Amino acid sequence: DFLNALNEVRPAFGASTNDLERCRLNGVVDCGVRHEHIYKRTMLLAEQVRVSKGSPLVTCLLEGPSGCGKSAIAATISAETMIGLNESTKCAQIVKVFEDAYRSPLSIIILDDIERLLEYVAIGPRFSNLISQTLLVLLKRLPPKGKNVLVIGTTSEVAFLDSIGICDAFSVTYTVPKLQTEDARKVLHQLNVFSEDDIDAAAEALNEMPIKKLYMVVEMAAQGEQGGGAEAIYSGSEKIRISHFYDC
Amino acid sequence: DFLNALNEVRPAFGASTNDLERCRLNGVVDCGVRHEHIYKRTMLLAEQVRVSKGSPLVTCLLEGPSGCGKSAIAATISAETMIGLNESTKCAQIVKVFEDAYRSPLSIIILDDIERLLEYVAIGPRFSNLISQTLLVLLKRLPPKGKNVLVIGTTSEVAFLDSIGICDAFSVTYTVPKLQTEDARKVLHQLNVFSEDDIDAAAEALNEMPIKKLYMVVEMAAQGEQGGGAEAIYSGSEKIRISHFYDC
Amino acid sequence: DFLNALNEVRPAFGASTNDLERCRLNGVVDCGVRHEHIYKRTMLLAEQVRVSKGSPLVTCLLEGPSGCGKSAIAATISAETMIGLNESTKCAQIVKVFEDAYRSPLSIIILDDIERLLEYVAIGPRFSNLISQTLLVLLKRLPPKGKNVLVIGTTSEVAFLDSIGICDAFSVTYTVPKLQTEDARKVLHQLNVFSEDDIDAAAEALNEMPIKKLYMVVEMAAQGEQGGGAEAIYSGSEKIRISHFYDC
Amino acid sequence: DFLNALNEVRPAFGASTNDLERCRLNGVVDCGVRHEHIYKRTMLLAEQVRVSKGSPLVTCLLEGPSGCGKSAIAATISAETMIGLNESTKCAQIVKVFEDAYRSPLSIIILDDIERLLEYVAIGPRFSNLISQTLLVLLKRLPPKGKNVLVIGTTSEVAFLDSIGICDAFSVTYTVPKLQTEDARKVLHQLNVFSEDDIDAAAEALNEMPIKKLYMVVEMAAQGEQGGGAEAIYSGSEKIRISHFYDC
Amino acid sequence: DFLNALNEVRPAFGASTNDLERCRLNGVVDCGVRHEHIYKRTMLLAEQVRVSKGSPLVTCLLEGPSGCGKSAIAATISAETMIGLNESTKCAQIVKVFEDAYRSPLSIIILDDIERLLEYVAIGPRFSNLISQTLLVLLKRLPPKGKNVLVIGTTSEVAFLDSIGICDAFSVTYTVPKLQTEDARKVLHQLNVFSEDDIDAAAEALNEMPIKKLYMVVEMAAQGEQGGGAEAIYSGSEKIRISHFYDC
Amino acid sequence: DFLNALNEVRPAFGASTNDLERCRLNGVVDCGVRHEHIYKRTMLLAEQVRVSKGSPLVTCLLEGPSGCGKSAIAATISAETMIGLNESTKCAQIVKVFEDAYRSPLSIIILDDIERLLEYVAIGPRFSNLISQTLLVLLKRLPPKGKNVLVIGTTSEVAFLDSIGICDAFSVTYTVPKLQTEDARKVLHQLNVFSEDDIDAAAEALNEMPIKKLYMVVEMAAQGEQGGGAEAIYSGSEKIRISHFYDC
């Protein structure tokens, strides 16, 4: 169990550095006003932890459907406000992450995909009660005097986390939404793979889609019907044919 | 399991010393007549254990919603009436805590967040029957002749504790309430972060809120819309804008 | 599990010697005709085991609500009719207790709080099937020729014991009742903490109460409203004020 | 588990020798025509195993309420038809019992209280599937050529055994009944503790009672109201007063 | 678990050699047209595995009520078409059986009483998922090129096997029936223990009976009412009295 | 568990090389337009992984009834587009397979029969949560920069995989269908074992049949009623008699 935990733990604790770099390469795409709002709110919490004497521990849960950008928000913030994110093996590792954090005057801990940390599966349901108990205690334990910690969690199984009392253990919860037509249009503009005439139709078709799925669909469409069309699209010399796009 | 218990046990057994100091720094805030009543009653039980020959063991359960001040009541009493609170690792530790207590003529044992001691989770439900059996025996076992013990437990899962017979094992149970408008007004007065004109409106908005959540909301509001406003508020030079307060 | 059993086993097997001494100090209080009847019946069973050639094994279960005096009856009998009650660690210990008993010509084994021996908890329900199987075999196994054993069990979870076939394994079962008004009046007379005028009213208020709870309520009332009143009450110089008694 | 099995196994496998001797001391009492019938039938099966070439394995289950004489029938037969009954520790022991039996040309194996062998408890229900699988295979496995085995099982949990397929694994099943008035009258005559006038009334009161319970009730009644009356009754100098008998 | 498996595995994997010899001694009895059909079909499958290049793996499940002759069909075929049937300890053994089979150009594997291999019990239901997973993989794994395997399974718990997907894993399933009146008449003729006049009546009474039960009933009847009659019957000098036969 | 995993893992991870060779021997048979479509789509995904910079991880699930050709599609692609398919022991092995894949610039991982990898059984249901958690993390973890991976999974238990969130973890899912009359006719033409007149009737009878079952039925029919007919059929000198075909 433990050896296996070692292998799983990197992607489970915060987005990997690969992921961060990749985000930066494409630039951070503007996903619309609701993502913006959550981003700002989370920044304010980081500020509050830094300056306030009365909030040594602030905990914040980002929840929303799979692929809607929760990890990206969490990763960006952690990258912008603090260096040296703690990631380690399950339980013992989680405790260690918190105890390391208690040593710096100011830390951010990112618990990415908490349901995966808990080894949650809907049937049963089953999950690690050992880890859930550890989290429940850690999310309530005040850091030592003069130390301040912001904990950001992400999950796409908010109903489950709620049923085991983990949502209550967070100070605040924000819901990261899927893209709506307007948001999708913004994103497509930035990707620049459709002709101006097709963007509205494409955005309409992408309503209520998580951003991750949007990227997948666009990639598939860029291949073209017979494959091999991607390079021309991404170099900007061609655009995706909207009719082919609908097939994907 | 056991190694992990070592890490969890400090916050589980009574409030940590940090927490106590913090309480003292802000002064103990007056939370209204119902908190007062419970506080007095619990003091009388401590007295009864000390003087009476016929009550060598008195056990008292403080229950109420999360963040309503149960641990604060328990911690204050233990600090005021007796020195050297016993805190240790799960089961074996719990037994040790009781056996140490049997050695002094008069002891108070605080079992903070009993549901956490029991590793309780609502799904299943699951919990440690080993620990629950240990508690059921210890809460009934009379101390040796001439030794007297007061056990104070806290929980926010009273329905669960009842279903496994732990409530019945306590001599008395008191319910620590959430703050009502009147209580919230008292607390806000003492915090002095609202202008006199806004206190009534703010207190109204905080009706039926646990005190912990009240502190969180006030802190967030003190940040201001753009962050950076907290210092001015806490120094007393500015007050929280009530309209911004409603957004938090 | 086993180490833990060592700690639990003393209170689980028969009342501790402390408890016995305590009973003697206050004198054994007369709890009314129904307690009397059970006490006599249980004495007759002890007699039957001693004299009869055809009953080498008699088993008797005392059941009733928590705190109604089951352990006190069991302890008194064992103290009056036989010396050297066997108490030891769970399962292995239970077997040892029986095997030691098979060595004396005449023994009494007290299984106090059988549900605790079984580590019973209502949720599930969970319990140790290993111990229940051991008890089921031991309660049926005839002692060697010429050896006679009386087994007295107590429980406040008779419905559970019944459902796993342990009640059927006992030869007879007696129900120890709560105190009714008349019984409570007798007890209060003997405690002598109320004025003669108040005893009837107090007894009325204590109807259907286990004797243990009666003691607790009287102790709390004896403290007085502000604490410190107990000594005067127990020395007999003052009586409990009936109005304050109702508040407890 | 295994050490514990060692302690349990003696009473579980066939009636102990003590029990057999005891039966002989009192003489085998005549329990009426239905017990007689079962006794004869079981004798015939033993005969069939002995003489027939085509029935190398015959298995027979005696089932009926607790205390109705199942173990006594099984014990008597084994004592009358064959010496050296095999009794040993659970599973491994059970296999050994069968393998030892395969070595003699003719053996009887008694599986007394099969539900106890299986560690059965009604809640769940729980039981040892390891042992049940072992029994299911052994009850079907033909002994080596030229070896013949009769297996007699007893149980008071026939519905459970049926539900796990063990009843089907036996060739035949006989139900050992409780005593009816007529049977009880016969038994009481043989015990000779009532005056002739009272026997009918006593037998009536004992209708539908297992013989074990009958013995217990008679023993209790023989004590008399104040104890000490048993010797006079059993010596024959006095009879049990029928009115006192009704109280037991 | 594993040691125990060693003891169970012989009867679980294919009929034991004793059983085979016994069958031959009495001669293989003709059980009617439906048994005949299944026997022929199974022979054809063995042929198909042997000659066809495109069916390197054929799997066939014989299912039917307990005692209806499934193991006898399986055993006969294996004895007639191939020597050296593989039988070994559970899981590891099962894998070994298959891997040994992969070494010969042509093998038959008999999985007798698959529900027993799986340690199946109806309550729960419980069974070994480890073994069921192993079987599911093995029943689908093609033997190496040029090797051919016929797997014949038997079970009396076809509904259970179906629910865990094992039936689907077999290429074909045949249902071995109980004897009907006509079949029973054929069998009785061959046994020659009834007078010609009684055979029809006896066969009628044996309608819908598994052949194993038929043998048991005939054996019991052959004993006669007082025992000792079997030799005369089997020597042919006497016949079973039909009236006594009805009592069995 | 682990030792056993070693034995199971080969057939569980991708079709064995035997299977591949066998496919080639018979030639890949044309199964109709729907199989064709899935085959092409899957080829395009392989292309997309190879050329696109933005899709370093593409995951594709082939689901459909048992025997409908899922493993054949997966095996063919992997054989055509890449050498060195990774297959190893459960969990640890699965992780290793992925980590090896991260080392080549371009890899295909085939997870054949995912329900078998998960040790799924419908009763309970039971399955390895350890493996399911491992897959859930691996199917989401991006390969290191510059490395590209296509994961193809197959399953015949798509509803189960969906209920534990594994379907969602795949980028796309394609349903491999059973053969319909038209598809069966195409296949029978290629097999050339029926006379032209019978093919339509035979194809009709094979409607909605998985291809694997079609092969089995044809093989059985080719044997002929008395066995021994297969060689003549496959050499082409005779055809299967349609009337005999209907009996199989």
Ligand SMILES: Nc1ncnc2c1ncn2[C@@H]1O[C@H](COP(=O)(O)OP(=O)(O)OP(=O)(O)O)[C@@H](O)[C@H]1O
């Ligand atoms: N603002 C953004 N700009 C560019 N790319 C983004 C942005 N937000 C998300 N993405 C990309 O979308 C994909 C999905 O985002 P992310 O992994 O954060 O989703 P998630 O909500 O964490 O999903 P899951 O619940 O599956 O973990 C990522 O590959 C990420 O790089």
Ligand SMILES: Nc1ncnc2c1ncn2[C@@H]1O[C@H](COP(=O)(O)OP(=O)(O)OP(=O)(O)O)[C@@H](O)[C@H]1O
């Ligand atoms: N009377 C008081 N004066 C000042 N601060 C208080 C007072 N009561 C409670 N608090 C503060 O409120 C917060 C919550 O109180 P506490 O931890 O006692 O709640 P709780 O009921 O134990 O909650 P939980 O069920 O989550 O453990 C603490 O930070 C504590 O410092």
Ligand SMILES: Nc1ncnc2c1ncn2[C@@H]1O[C@H](COP(=O)(O)OP(=O)(O)OP(=O)(O)O)[C@@H](O)[C@H]1O
């Ligand atoms: N007859 C009596 N005289 C004096 N004190 C008594 C008497 N009976 C019981 N008590 C006291 O009452 C208290 C409860 O009695 P006891 O422990 O026997 O109850 P119980 O039925 O065993 O309860 P539980 O089910 O909780 O074990 C004990 O402290 C005991 O000393």
Ligand SMILES: Nc1ncnc2c1ncn2[C@@H]1O[C@H](COP(=O)(O)OP(=O)(O)OP(=O)(O)O)[C@@H](O)[C@H]1O
């Ligand atoms: N025919 C008999 N003659 C004399 N005593 C008998 C007779 N049958 C039974 N007994 C006595 O009755 C008692 C109960 O019988 P036994 O132990 O055989 O019952 P049982 O059916 O096995 O009960 P259980 O289900 O509890 O094991 C025993 O003490 C035995 O000695």
Ligand SMILES: Nc1ncnc2c1ncn2[C@@H]1O[C@H](COP(=O)(O)OP(=O)(O)OP(=O)(O)O)[C@@H](O)[C@H]1O
């Ligand atoms: N054709 C036959 N001729 C002679 N004896 C037979 C024949 N078929 C079965 N028997 C006998 O009938 C008995 C039961 O048959 P068998 O053990 O094959 O049944 P089964 O279906 O395997 O039963 P189970 O499900 O209990 O394993 C055996 O003792 C066997 O010897």
Ligand SMILES: Nc1ncnc2c1ncn2[C@@H]1O[C@H](COP(=O)(O)OP(=O)(O)OP(=O)(O)O)[C@@H](O)[C@H]1O
């Ligand atoms: N296009 C094809 N041409 C020739 N043979 C094929 C073709 N497709 C499948 N088969 C054959 O059909 C059989 C079943 O196919 P396959 O094993 O791929 O099915 P599956 O869907 O993986 O079934 P399962 O769910 O049982 O694993 C195999 O023996 C394979 O060789």
Ligand SMILES: [Mg+2]
């Ligand atoms: Mg994420």
Ligand SMILES: [Mg+2]
């Ligand atoms: Mg608390």
Ligand SMILES: [Mg+2]
């Ligand atoms: Mg008690």
Ligand SMILES: [Mg+2]
């Ligand atoms: Mg018995």
Ligand SMILES: [Mg+2]
């Ligand atoms: Mg069989």
Ligand SMILES: [Mg+2]
């Ligand atoms: Mg497949």
